[in-house]
Amino acid sequence: MRALVIDDSRAMRRIVTGILTNLGYEVRDAGHGREGLDVLDEGWVPDLATIDWNMPVMDGLQFVSAVRSNPAWRRMTMMMVTSESEHTQIVRALAAGAHEYMIKPFTADAFRDKLALLGLLPQEVAL
């Protein structure tokens, strides 16, 4: 399975990449939404994208909207991973097309539980 990690913090990209790699994912990362779209434009469409909200150049909500406007990327699951925790923000993200919402800070176990809920744990890990 493939995952695209989009976050302007290198530290957070490393942490999320580490969790996903340990679960067996092939991971690429991007520092903002525009870079994320560039990866998709190359034809590297992941099963999962984890997306920060507040980023320079293109924020997470703009990225989600851009992905949703392209039918070729429809099968990709999008999970916001952000410190924005107001209810209205969560509703906005889900309305824009995000599938799941993870509030920072989180633990590796909480991250894994979210993936299990989404049916996105690689088979050998889920067993």
Next chain:
Amino acid sequence: MTATPDTGQRRRTSDSRPVITDLIDEDTILAVAGDAWISLVGEDEVLVPIPGDLPFDVVSSWVDVVGPWTGSVVLTTGRATAEALSRALLRESAPEVLEDEDVEDAFGEIANVVGGSIKAALPGPSALSLPQVGHAPLVRNPADVCRVEVLWRGEPLTLSVQGALPPLPVSH
């Protein structure tokens, strides 16, 4: 029709704005930061609410909150402690040599996460800025500050939730 005399009450009420101590207390800041530490830095990592003297060479990271209350959530500690924090945050993902940029990025992300949790405890809606690292923003109104001093691994660290606006002029 009876004319209502203008006592100025309505104007004074609308001109008032909350200071941070009306909205949040030190215990809440400590609880929020403690939760962030456990999740980000490690399960055994605790913040001990004991004041300590910051070293001369300090660095701050902060995020701005803009909403019904406007200000910054600021973390300040010694540079060596900021580097240790960054290593703890990155754990096995930490590079062998931690560049200044890595420390700024990781320390900024900690402020981002703590700031997001503090924002959630404040009246909204509010917007959160991208994190910044450097010299802490100046305190504009000493009455609009809630500050917690803690020790992490025995090293001092302060968390300051401080308003960005100067005090309102006193009406007579």
